[in-house]
Structure formats: C-alpha cells, structure tokens
Amino acid sequence: MLAATHYADWSVFLVASVIVLAGAIGVVVSRHPVHSALFLIQTLFGVAVLFVSQQAHFLAAAQVIVYAGAIVVLFLFVIMLLGVDRSDDVRFEPLKGQRPTAILLGILGLAEAAGLLHSGSWATGSTSVAGPLNGTGGSNVELLGRSLFSTYLLAFEVTSALLVIAVVGAVVLVRKPAAGETDDAEETGAQSKVSRS
C-alpha cells in the first residue's frame, strides 16, 4: 500500500513536470501568439497539479480560476481585439548575437540555481509568525484563511486598494478621448509626422 502511493506520487509529479516544462518551451518557441497563450494555459494547469500534490489545495483552485480562467482569457482578448494574431518571423534577428547570449545567460543562471540547490544550506533560523502548515488540524483552506485574515490582514486590505487602482488605471489608459477634448499625445504624433515629411 505504501509502495503504491509512493509510485502514484512520483508518477503524478513526473507527468505534471513534463506538462509544465513542455508548455513553457511551447510558449517561448511558438510563432503565433495565440498558440503561446494556449501553451501558457497548459503550463498553468501543470503548476496547479504540482500545487495539489503539495497539499496547497486553495492555491491550486485559485491558480486555475485566476490564471487560466482570467489572465489567459485577458491575453486572448487582447490578441483577438488588436488583430495581432499573425505569426512573426522568429528567425529574424535584428540584434546580432542576442539569442546565443540569452541562451548562454540562461544556462549560467540555471547552473547557479542548481549549485545553490546542491549546496543546500538554507538560512532558516527564525520562528514562523504565520503558523504551521499542518499540526493544529483543520484543512489547508481554513489554515490559509486564518493566516490571511489575522496575520496578513493589513496586506490583504492593501491588495483591495491595489486592485481598485489597477482597474481605474486600465480604464484611463484605454479610454478614447472625448470629442472636443484635445489629445496631447495625438497632437505631438501628428507634429512629428509633419516634421518628418
């Protein structure tokens, strides 16, 4: 019985990891932005599975609802709305040697992270202020809710202000100027066009 759960855990982990990494590579190498968005959904679902396998049930649900549900739909909306759903030439390279340098830097960073992981000395001397993950009983959702609404109450309230500011900012950014109202940016754009011609 123990061996069976052991194999189940490992197979869930391996399958989810393959899904996550394949989706991530798909996001980067897809020529079409819509395909990138769909591969992003694949990666986000895989990360949600990894959350479930680590007993973070609330975060897995929030991951699917917020990320795969809202954020990727927002991406797709913008892609479709702007009509940028055409593929770009990924082989065209305006900056010489940018791609090899980027890949080299990525490999260096990964090696650094692996080295840190291998040395494995975490500085964790302080006691937790948030409470233990398990031990006091109660589900993951209950524990996380207690922590959010007691220890992190101020931060939780500030996030509500952040979301309101983000909504107002988005409305202001994409607002069309009303008739009769002068749009400064448009005027300067017209002027620069005139001066160019």
Add this chain to the structure above:
Amino acid sequence: MTVPGTWYLTVAAVLFTIGAVGLLIRRNVLVMFMCVELMLNAVNLTFVTFSGMLNDIGGQAIVFFVMVVAAAEVVIGLGIIVAIFRRRTDATADDLHMLKG
C-alpha cells in the same frame, strides 16, 4: 510528501530559466508578457515547496499576494499594449525605444 522538495525546486528553476530566456529572445511584447507570467509561476512553485518543506503557512499566504499583484500587473500591462497598438500597427520591443507616440 513522498517526492522530495528538491525535485520541485529543480522544476521551478528550469521553468524560471525558460521564462527568462524567452523574455530575452522574443520581440513580440505579448509573448514577452507571457514569459513574465512563466517566471512568476516558477517563483510561486518555489514558495509553495518551501512552505511544505519548512512546515509554514506563510509561503502559501505570499503566493496568494503574488497572484493578486500578477493580476493587477497584467491588467495594466495589457492596457498599455492596447494604447500602443492604437497608435501603431506593429509592436515589437525594438519599435518602442522612443518612449513616446
């Protein structure tokens, strides 16, 4: 947790690296944005793993806040992209070096 936390951390490190390399090599601003989301998810996975390894709910609480901030960031970023596309038909990162319309 039968699978050791180190394995999850390795997957998160690889995911972060793929996101960072994608951010550097792609020129389409929308795809660059998606690569930022990949990096955020890698960090979230690291937080959840440490939360399990250290038996501390704080790691999961901060992932919650990262998700909120990421949602706000996507809203503002896509608003900026829509505003850019209203002026010009193409938006690769190379064309946006003037910081003006």
